Amino acid sequence: MFTSLDYLLALPMVLLTLFALGILLIDLMLPADWKWVNAVTAFVGVCFSALGVWRIQSIYAHAGSNVTGQFGMANSLLVDRFALYFFYLFLAATAISILMSVRYLEVEHEHHGEYYSLMLLSVVGMMCMASGFDIILIFIGLELMAISTYVLVGFLRRDRRSNEAALKYLLLGAFSSGIFAYGLSLFYGLTGSTNLAVIQRQIAAIIKLRPHDPIVVIALLTVCVGLFFKIAAIPFHQWAPDAYEGAPTCVTGFMSVAVKAAAWAMLLRILLYGLFPLHEIYTPLILFVSIATMTGANLAALTQNNTKRLLAYSSIAHVGYMLLGLVAVGSGQEAAATDGLRGILIYLLVYTFMNLGAFAVLTSLRHRDVIGDELDDLAGLYHRAPAEAVLMLFFLLSLAGIPPMAGFIGKYFIFLSLIESSHYVLAGLAVLYALFGLYYYMKIANAMFMREGSDQSRLPVSLAMKVALGVTGLATVVIGVFPEHFIQMVNWSLGLVQTVPIASLIR
Amino acid sequence: MVPITTTHYLVVAAALFVLGVIGVLTRRNVVIVLMSIELILNAVNLNLVAFSRMWGLHGQVFAIFVVVDAAAEAAVGLGILIAFFRNKETINVDEIDLLKW
Numbered sequence: 001m002f003t004s005l006d007y008l009l010a011l012p013m014v015l016l017t018l019f020a021l022g023i024l025l026i027d028l029m030l031p032a033d034w035k036w037v038n039a040v041t042a043f044v045g046v047c048f049s050a051l052g053v054w055r056i057q058s059i060y061a062h063a064g065s066n067v068t069g070q071f072g073m074a075n076s077l078l079v080d081r082f083a084l085y086f087f088y089l090f091l092a093a094t095a096i097s098i099l100m101s102v103r104y105l106e107v108e109h110e111h112h113g114e115y116y117s118l119m120l121l122s123v124v125g126m127m128c129m130a131s132g133f134d135i136i137l138i139f140i141g142l143e144l145m146a147i148s149t150y151v152l153v154g155f156l157r158r159d160r161r162s163n164e165a166a167l168k169y170l171l172l173g174a175f176s177s178g179i180f181a182y183g184l185s186l187f188y189g190l191t192g193s194t195n196l197a198v199i200q201r202q203i204a205a206i207i208k209l210r211p212h213d214p215i216v217v218i219a220l221l222t223v224c225v226g227l228f229f230k231i232a233a234i235p236f237h238q239w240a241p242d243a244y245e246g247a248p249t250c251v252t253g254f255m256s257v258a259v260k261a262a263a264w265a266m267l268l269r270i271l272l273y274g275l276f277p278l279h280e281i282y283t284p285l286i287l288f289v290s291i292a293t294m295t296g297a298n299l300a301a302l303t304q305n306n307t308k309r310l311l312a313y314s315s316i317a318h319v320g321y322m323l324l325g326l327v328a329v330g331s332g333q334e335a336a337a338t339d340g341l342r343g344i345l346i347y348l349l350v351y352t353f354m355n356l357g358a359f360a361v362l363t364s365l366r367h368r369d370v371i372g373d374e375l376d377d378l379a380g381l382y383h384r385a386p387a388e389a390v391l392m393l394f395f396l397l398s399l400a401g402i403p404p405m406a407g408f409i410g411k412y413f414i415f416l417s418l419i420e421s422s423h424y425v426l427a428g429l430a431v432l433y434a435l436f437g438l439y440y441y442m443k444i445a446n447a448m449f450m451r452e453g454s455d456q457s458r459l460p461v462s463l464a465m466k467v468a469l470g471v472t473g474l475a476t477v478v479i480g481v482f483p484e485h486f487i488q489m490v491n492w493s494l495g496l497v498q499t500v501p502i503a504s505l506i507r
Numbered sequence: 508m509v510p511i512t513t514t515h516y517l518v519v520a521a522a523l524f525v526l527g528v529i530g531v532l533t534r535r536n537v538v539i540v541l542m543s544i545e546l547i548l549n550a551v552n553l554n555l556v557a558f559s560r561m562w563g564l565h566g567q568v569f570a571i572f573v574v575v576d577a578a579a580e581a582a583v584g585l586g587i588l589i590a591f592f593r594n595k596e597t598i599n600v601d602e603i604d605l606l607k608w
Contacts, residue, residue, distance in 0.1 A: 136569045143576045147583050154587050163591040164605050170587055171540055174580050175531050178547030181573060182524055185551045185566075189517075189558035194565045242606040 002073065008059070009072035009079045009131075011052040012087060013124045019045025020120035027113025035111040039102045039464075042116035046095045049123075053087045075195055076134035085345065085493035086130035086265045090258050093352050094123050097254040099468040100356075100363045104250045107366055110156055119254065122148035126262035130269070135184045135194045138266055142180070142230070146173050149259055153247040165246020172229070172239040180226020186219035187274075196274040204277035212281075220278055224285060227270065230263035233289050233323060234296040237316050241300075244312035249366060249373065252308055253359030256315045257352045264322070264348055272329065272341075283330030286323055291429070293320030298436040307362055308373040310440060314399060315355060317437060321414055322347050324430055328417035336421035338494075343413030345490045350406035350479050354398040357472030361392045364465050370455070378444060380453025385461060389448045391473045396441040398476045401434050406479035409486075516557035524550035537598045541584050548577040 007014070023041050030037055056079060060067050069080025098116065105111040121144060128141025150173065154166025188194055191202035206213060225236065232240040244252045271282065294317055301313035325347070328340030364385075365372025372378075382389040398405035411434065418427040461469075479486050523546055530543030552570045559566030592598060 136565075136572060139569075140572055140576070143579070147579055150583055150587065154590060157590045158594070160591075160594045161605055163587065163594055164603050166587045167537065167591050167603060168606070170580075170584050171531075171537070171544075174541075174544045174584065175547070177576075177580075178527065178544055178551065181551040182547065182554070185554035185558070185569070188562070188566055188569065189554060192558075192562040194569060246606055 005070060006072040006077075008056060009070060009077055011055065012049040013127050015049045015052050016045055016120045016124050016127075019048070020117045020124070023113045023117045023120070027117075030113070035106075035113065036102055038111075038113040038116045039098055042098050042120055043095060045120055046091050046098070046123075050088070050091045053084055053091070057084055071133065073137075075197075076137045077131055078133035079131050081493045082269075083127075083131035083265075085490070086261060087127055089261050089349065089352055090123050090126045090130070093254065093258040093261070093356060094119060096356050096360070096468045096471060097250060097258070099464040100253060100360050101248075101250040102464050103462040104248060104363050104366055108156055108159075108248065110248075115152065115155060118148040118152050122152070123258070126258060126265075129262045130265035132266075132269070133196050135188065135196070135199070135274075138270070139177075139181060139184060141262075142266065143177060145259065145262055146177060149251075149255060152251045153243055153255070155251065156248055161246040162248065163246075165243045168246075169239050169243040176226050176229030176236070179222050180229075183219045183222030183224075183226060186215060186222070190215060190219065196269070199274050200276060203275065207277050216278070217281065220275065220282060221285075223270065223275070224282060227263070227267045228289060231260060231267060231319050232316050233319050234293040234316065235289075237293070237297070240316055241309050241312040244315075245306060245309045245373070249308065249359060249363040252312075253356050253363065256311070256359065257356050260315070260319070261348050261352060264344070268341075268344070271326070279330045279332075283327060286330065287327050287426075290320050290323035290327060291426075293317070293323060294430065294433045298433045298440075301440045302436065304440070305375050306373055307375055307378060307444060310375075310444070311355070311358060311362075314437065314440070315351075317433065318347070318351055318355075318399075320433075321411060321430060324423075324426060325414045325417055327423065327426070328414075328421045331421035331423070333421050336417045338417075339413050339420060340417035341494060342487070342490050343410060343417055345494065346413055346483075346486065347410030349486065349490070350398065350410045350476070353472045353475035353479070354395045354405075354407055357469065357476060358392065358395040358399065360465065360468045360472060361388055361395070364388065364459065364461050364469075367460060375444065375447050376454075378447045378453075379451040380456070381448040381459075383456065384453065385459040388459065388461065388469065391469055392448060393445055394473055394476055396445055398480065400438045400441045402438075404477075404480050406476045406483075408480060409483045513557050513560060516553060520550045520553040520557065523547075523553065535600045537588055537600060537603075540600065541581060541588075545577055545581065548573055 019041060023038050026041060027038055069078055071078055105115060125141045125145030128137055132138035132141055150166055150170045153169050154162050156162035187199055190206060191199045193199060206216060229236040297313045297316035297320060301310055304310040304313060322344050325340035325344040328336040362372060365377055370377055394405060398407035401407045401411040415427050415430060527543045527546035527550060530546060531540050534540055552573055555566040555570040588598060
């Protein structure tokens with residue numbers, strides 16, 4: 001029987017589901033020019049869900065500092081501080097995405113309630129991925145998120161590029177989910193359980209008896225392929241530039257931060273907890289993938305003329321940097337592992353705000369018949385909307401990792417962890433690629449400040465968009481200038497992850 | 508007569524999985540690609556049900572969820588495909604080329 005604790009742990013997800021269904025009902029009764037009410041409802045839903053997360057957090061705080069997380073729903077759900085951290089991240093990203101969307105959808109004449117409903121449902125899926133402790137729940141969460149996002153990408157159903165992006169995303173996404181599920185089924189067969197704790201114990205026993213057991217290796221490879229597909233690491237990145245370019249710009253922003261953060265939460269939970277006994281096998285694999293990802297993405301980004309596509313490649317490059325943190329974790333040295341993991345989490349935090357901010361600026365360029373995703377559409381932005389152009393410059397500097405901005409803090413911890421685990425060559429390579437990054441980010445800045453645009457009229461910016469830009473801009477600067485508080489927040493979330501190997505690494 | 512053991516089921520599932528992967532990678536018709544993805548998911552189901560003979564009910568529960576997921580994916584996939592076909596009048600993967608593939 002479920003107790004009240006089980007329902008409390010599921011409260012954030014239950015609230016979001018109720019609001020998502022509520023939006024579908026309310027949408028039926030709204031006249032065409034009142035659709036903004038759906039956005040307000042969705043925003044309120046996100047706030048209520050955040051209150052639910054806060055309630056769980058405060059109950060843990062009252063229970064004493066040794067209570068770090070609770071199992072719920074027959075041990076399939078583990079809401080620990082790691083999960084709470086990601087819950088807040090998803091909710092913040094969703095709230096900002098909702099603010100970005102209203103005006104864009106009105107311009108596209110596709111302002112339907114389903115959009116917000118799907119967005120909330122995909123957040124429910126993300127929460128299952130971040131807090132799932134059972135491979136069934138993790139898989140269901142992944143699919144709930146993925147299927148909602150396929151529809152969001154194809155939401156402009158009269159636009160060919162949107163259709164095409166959705167189709168490609170769906171085919172490759174479903175393919176990778178299939179491969180991932182095959183790996184999970186093999187792990188179930190090997191260990192006899194779907195619970196991550198049991199899987200970890202049994203795998204450790206198997207690997208002790210027969211190191212390099214072929215079935216274990218096949219299962220690990222298929223699971224890794226699925227995970228790499230979801231975080232869009234090269235060579236499994238093909239869907240990302242297309243899906244990012246064709247999707248409505250506000251959805252691109254949402255996908256590039258929230259969906260990616262959820263995939264990372266799932267990856268960390270599976271690789272660093274469930275499959276940690278195999279870390280000597282998968283670390284070389286991650287090393288290879290991270291080098292390929294940084295090289296391929298940075299080189300491909302150099303020649304792009306479409307801003308959305310450029311930022312897609314840049315987001316793939318950021319995945320490469322984050323994977324380097326995982327290499328340091330796999331090296332087995334305590335200090336390096338701590339900083340690597342801390343680096344990944346703080347990188348995801350700053351990346352959420354800076355990337356979402358950059359996409360918010362691109363979203364606001366959409367008006368009348370200008371789509372605003374070509375580099376030329378940004379030309380002369382400084383004269384059309386000075387505040388936006390300056391904020392965009394902040395986001396770009398932050399993405400490039402220039403010191404006073406937030407992006408620097410993320411890169412700092414990743415590079416620190418590499419040096420601590422004596423991967424000097426790798427650290428040097430990463431810094432070199434960061435310089436490549438500076439070139440293509442400055443290409444955007446050059447267009448904004450140095451070039452004359454064909455359109456000289458002032459850019460209309462809605463109030464919601466101003467709030468979104470303000471919050472992301474503020475976060476990007478504040479995290480960069482006063483990082484201590486945010487580093488403490490990440491320590492809080494990690495130091496008390498109840499998952500044993502990570503906890504032992506952290507201590 | 509050789510009794511049919513769990514291993515036999517696993518070999519069939521592995522064959523289905525490989526067929527599905529080959530189908531996704533080589534076929535040019537989107538509907539057939541979607542069918543190949545279903546093949547992969549059915550390989551997963553066969554694996555799960557075969558293993559649940561050894562380990563108990565969890566595998567069958569997982570298999571039911573995978574079936575539901577496959578149905579949802581097919582529904583959304585065909586929906587997107589119809590929207591695409593209305594605009595472009597083709598379901599050939601090679602002609603999905605507006606965005607650089």
